Amino acid sequence: MRYLRILTLHFEDVLQVRSRAFVYFIINIINPLMLILFWQGAFAKQSTISGFSQTQINSYYLLLIILNTTLISHIEEKIAKSDIRSGELVRYLTRPFPYLLLSFFEELPHRLIQGLYGIAAYMLLSYFIAIPPVVISSASVLIIILAYLLSFIIQATISLIAFWIIDMNGILNTWEVVRMILSGMMIPLSFLPLWMSSIAYTLPFAYFIYFPAITLLGNTTSHMQLWIIVMQVLWIAIFGCTYKLLWYFGIRKFSGVGQ
Amino acid sequence: MRRYVHIYKQFSLIGLSSIITYRAGFFSHLVGSLTWGIFHYISIFILTYRIQSIYGWSKAELYLLTGTFGIMWGLFRFLFVKNFHEFSRTILSGRLDTLLLKPIDSQFLMSIWQVSYDELARVILGIAFVIYTTISYNIAITFTHVTLYVLLIIIAIISSYSFWFLVSTIVMWQPRLDNVVGLLYTTAGIMRYPPEIMSRFGSSFVLLVTPLLFVIAIPTRAFSGNAAVTSIAWFMIFSFLLFILSRKFWKFALRSYTSVNN
Amino acid sequence: MSIISVEHLTKTFSSYKKAPGIAGSFKSLFSREYVTKYAVNDVSFSIEKGELIGFIGPNGAGKTTTLKCLSGLIYPTSGKVSVAGYKPFDRKTQFLKKISLVMGQKNQLWMDLPPYESFLLNKEIYEVETSRFENIIKELTELLDVVDIMHVQVRKLSLGQRMKCELINQLIHSPEILFLDEPTIGLDVVMQQNLRDFIKEYNAKYESTILLTSHYMEDVKKLCKRIIFIDQGKIMYDGKLATLVQKYSPHKILTFTFNTPITLEAFMQFGEAKKIGNSKIELLVNREKTNHVAAHILDKFDVDEFTVEEPSIEDVVREFFTASV
Numbered sequence: 084m085r086y087l088r089i090l091t092l093h094f095e096d097v098l099q100v101r102s103r104a105f106v107y108f109i110i111n112i113i114n115p116l117m118l119i120l121f122w123q124g125a126f127a128k129q130s131t132i133s134g135f136s137q138t139q140i141n142s143y144y145l146l147l148i149i150l151n152t153t154l155i156s157h158i159e160e161k162i163a164k165s166d167i168r169s170g171e172l173v174r175y176l177t178r179p180f181p182y183l184l185l186s187f188f189e190e191l192p193h194r195l196i197q198g199l200y201g202i203a204a205y206m207l208l209s210y211f212i213a214i215p216p217v218v219i220s221s222a223s224v225l226i227i228i229l230a231y232l233l234s235f236i237i238q239a240t241i242s243l244i245a246f247w248i249i250d251m252n253g254i255l256n257t258w259e260v261v262r263m264i265l266s267g268m269m270i271p272l273s274f275l276p277l278w279m280s281s282i283a284y285t286l287p288f289a290y291f292i293y294f295p296a297i298t299l300l301g302n303t304t305s306h307m308q309l310w311i312i313v314m315q316v317l318w319i320a321i322f323g324c325t326y327k328l329l330w331y332f333g334i335r336k337f338s339g340v341g342q
Numbered sequence: 343m344r345r346y347v348h349i350y351k352q353f354s355l356i357g358l359s360s361i362i363t364y365r366a367g368f369f370s371h372l373v374g375s376l377t378w379g380i381f382h383y384i385s386i387f388i389l390t391y392r393i394q395s396i397y398g399w400s401k402a403e404l405y406l407l408t409g410t411f412g413i414m415w416g417l418f419r420f421l422f423v424k425n426f427h428e429f430s431r432t433i434l435s436g437r438l439d440t441l442l443l444k445p446i447d448s449q450f451l452m453s454i455w456q457v458s459y460d461e462l463a464r465v466i467l468g469i470a471f472v473i474y475t476t477i478s479y480n481i482a483i484t485f486t487h488v489t490l491y492v493l494l495i496i497i498a499i500i501s502s503y504s505f506w507f508l509v510s511t512i513v514m515w516q517p518r519l520d521n522v523v524g525l526l527y528t529t530a531g532i533m534r535y536p537p538e539i540m541s542r543f544g545s546s547f548v549l550l551v552t553p554l555l556f557v558i559a560i561p562t563r564a565f566s567g568n569a570a571v572t573s574i575a576w577f578m579i580f581s582f583l584l585f586i587l588s589r590k591f592w593k594f595a596l597r598s599y600t601s602v603n604n
Numbered sequence: 605m606s607i608i609s610v611e612h613l614t615k616t617f618s619s620y621k622k623a624p625g626i627a628g629s630f631k632s633l634f635s636r637e638y639v640t641k642y643a644v645n646d647v648s649f650s651i652e653k654g655e656l657i658g659f660i661g662p663n664g665a666g667k668t669t670t671l672k673c674l675s676g677l678i679y680p681t682s683g684k685v686s687v688a689g690y691k692p693f694d695r696k697t698q699f700l701k702k703i704s705l706v707m708g709q710k711n712q713l714w715m716d717l718p719p720y721e722s723f724l725l726n727k728e729i730y731e732v733e734t735s736r737f738e739n740i741i742k743e744l745t746e747l748l749d750v751v752d753i754m755h756v757q758v759r760k761l762s763l764g765q766r767m768k769c770e771l772i773n774q775l776i777h778s779p780e781i782l783f784l785d786e787p788t789i790g791l792d793v794v795m796q797q798n799l800r801d802f803i804k805e806y807n808a809k810y811e812s813t814i815l816l817t818s819h820y821m822e823d824v825k826k827l828c829k830r831i832i833f834i835d836q837g838k839i840m841y842d843g844k845l846a847t848l849v850q851k852y853s854p855h856k857i858l859t860f861t862f863n864t865p866i867t868l869e870a871f872m873q874f875g876e877a878k879k880i881g882n883s884k885i886e887l888l889v890n891r892e893k894t895n896h897v898a899a900h901i902l903d904k905f906d907v908d909e910f911t912v913e914e915p916s917i918e919d920v921v922r923e924f925f926t927a928s929v
Contacts, residue, residue: 113528113531114528120540120542123542124396124539125393132392133392250366252373253370253372253377256378257373257374264388270388276388349728352728356714359716359717359721363717363757436710439677440705440707442695443676443704444729445698597679599678599679
């Protein structure tokens with residue numbers, strides 16, 4: 084099957100750059116670990132903060148190691164920088180295969196390998212840091228899969244801005260910062276001031292990190308899970324349409340210039 | 343020494359000229375560095391929103407820590423970020439060849455040939471935030487403290503630079519490890535936290551493994567007059583040794599530099 | 605006393621092999637097989653002050669590696685190298701001020717700035733006095749005919765103009781020894797000629813020692829009396845260009861013009877034959893048999909004109925390379 088073939092080829096590529104993958108992974112565990120240590124200081128004085136006990140907060144950040152590595156798509160590097168800006172896109176346009184799907188397969192091995200590292204680190208660290216067991220149910224699995232799709236389609240859509248803007252660094256940096264705060268990568272969203280958390284619950288970011296994390300922690304009711312899934316599907320649909328629209332106009336501009 | 347100043351001046355001028363050539367790129371980077379600067383202030387705000395103090399650091403002190411980080415980190419990036427960013431490319435593309443042929447110190451050339459003016463935005467943000475915190479939390483400061491603070495920030499830059507250079511030099515053997523630089527930038531983030539968060543690992547461990555934790559904490563403590571003389575002395579010696587080490591290691595690494603085949 | 609002396613220079617590199625396919629990728633995660641390659645293998649030569657030497661050989665022969673050892677860029681695995689009385693790898697300031705390495709494929713000029721700005725930077729780096737700097741720039745820009753483009757962004761210059769500016773940039777400190785690695789690569793014929801003239805003039809005027817590598821035999825032929833021929837890391841020949849041809853070409857070229865039309869087949873027995881026009885033939889004949897063949901043909905055919913030539917260097921070198929590969 085050709086999907087499998089494309090996937091294995093990309094796996095080879097990933098393994099070839101083993102050292103790079105490992106360094107990226109280290110980056111992904113330092114921040115959560117620092118935050119676990121930070122909150123330790125706060126729990127010296129109180130036993131719960133915004134409904135989180137110390138073990139739950141530990142568990143939250145350890146889960147972030149897996150979620151950050153698996154669910155945060157970095158496809159913008161490829162789409163915006165290498166394909167659109169330097170014109171590599173031309174190579175893909177001539178292939179009988181949708182570009183979005185190809186990018187998806189190119190990205191997936193990276194996420195899976197990083198995810199494996201993440202799970203290994205999680206298991207290792209859980210020996211040293213007391214945490215409650217993770218709740219795995221069909222709902223939580225579905226939420227995680229949807230979370231990845233959402234993260235991927237959002238990043239892919241944002242990348243298409245590169246059709247119109249030459250230097251994306253400013254936009255991508257700002258985007259990353261907003262995502263970091265509003266997705267729950269810094270802090271559980273319930274710790275935020277009320278006005279900020281209500282914004283965060285409405286925007287898509289929370290649906291690929293924060294809500295999957297608290298579902299795995301067992302902090303969501305089945306009613307809430309349903310609401311999370313509905314919101315995820317809704318946001319995927321919104322970004323899917325935006326992607327199509329931007330692609331439609333962008334590709335005209337791209338071929339118009341004759342890059 | 344004067345010659346090095348002249349050369350540096352020439353590089354700074356070249357940096358200014360390229361801003362004019364690439365106005366859009368400059369603006370984009372400016373937005374990026376402002377965003378990250380602002381991010382640090384937002385994150386300390388949300389981290390301390392539901393607590394009053396942590397590890398003996400009050401909210402105001404944590405704010406000062408973040409502001410000081412902004413100043414020091416902004417200056418560091420202003421001077422070195424592009425050079426470290428291009429470190430592995432310089433080696434891989436063979437540009438190092440041309441640097442090595444110049445009759446001046448190769449570590450100097452490797453470290454300073456590009457200046458990032460946009461990063462000064464972070465410095466300004468940091469200074470503003472430190473002033474804001476000092477005023478709104480009524481922190482008493484003296485002239486001596488501020489002078490010491492400035493001096494210690496300079497030493498902080500030297501020690502961070504040496505550490506960065508040491509780690510970047512590894513690229514000489516493993517050119518594809520160029521994202522160690524990315525790793526270092528995340529590591530830099532730990533400077534924003536109180537060093538005491540590592541206290542559970544024992545103090546000797548802290549001294550050995552995470553000296554970077556003190557790089558910002560010591561100047562910050564000096565600012566509000568809380569720094570111990572011993573820790574300041576230790577910090578200075580440590581920075582000096584690290585700098586010497588970075589030079590030795592670079593010289594050693596050049597021996598195994600194989601250059602690039604055309 | 606030679607200005608450059610190289611004794612038993614050897615430089616090895618090691619690299620790892622990756623087996624093909626996903627299994628190979630997995631394998632290379634855990635163990636990698638390293639291969640040692642000799643880039644330069646026991647090379648010795650010496651060069652006198654003021655010489656202009658051509659360094660030739662096929663791709664990957666070790667020319668650039670040797671130049672890099674001589675300029676102190678890479679550390680030799682073994683052997684002794686002395687350039688202007690210094691050990692290159694020590695990279696002493698005084699040594700570096702005496703040499704210059706120009707690489708045709710690499711440009712050190714700042715692309716976004718006019719060449720003059722890059723010159724100013726090198727002025728500071730090499731500590732050239734202002735008056736001296738101005739004289740050199742004036743002289744070199746006039747010689748190379750680039751006075752008008754001193755204040756144009758390098759990005760907007762042609763390849764040839766960039767190369768000329770690059771040369772000036774590398775000559776600001778008046779180096780005693782100049783290493784030129786493929787200086788004419790990618791340039792058009794006229795520009796190549798310009799650069800050659802310049803190199804020759806520079807060598808004569810400043811008595812600088814120049815070591816030149818090039819793919820173009822024309823460069824070497826026009827510029828160098830002496831050549832060093834390197835292949836697979838070893839010196840195959842070191843001496844006069846003319847002697848190389850005699851030594852390494854086993855053939856001579858005999859050309860006959862006849863008074864009557866001839867057929868090609870009649871000459872096949874003597875060597876490689878090529879018919880030019882109706883009555884002219886070119887024969888590639890084994891060196892030792894030349895006299896015999898010439899006498900035979902003069903005797904048997906109605907010859908109008910007859911010449912004996914050495915083959916061109918290009919042919920010799922091409923033959924040499926195909927034989928040694």
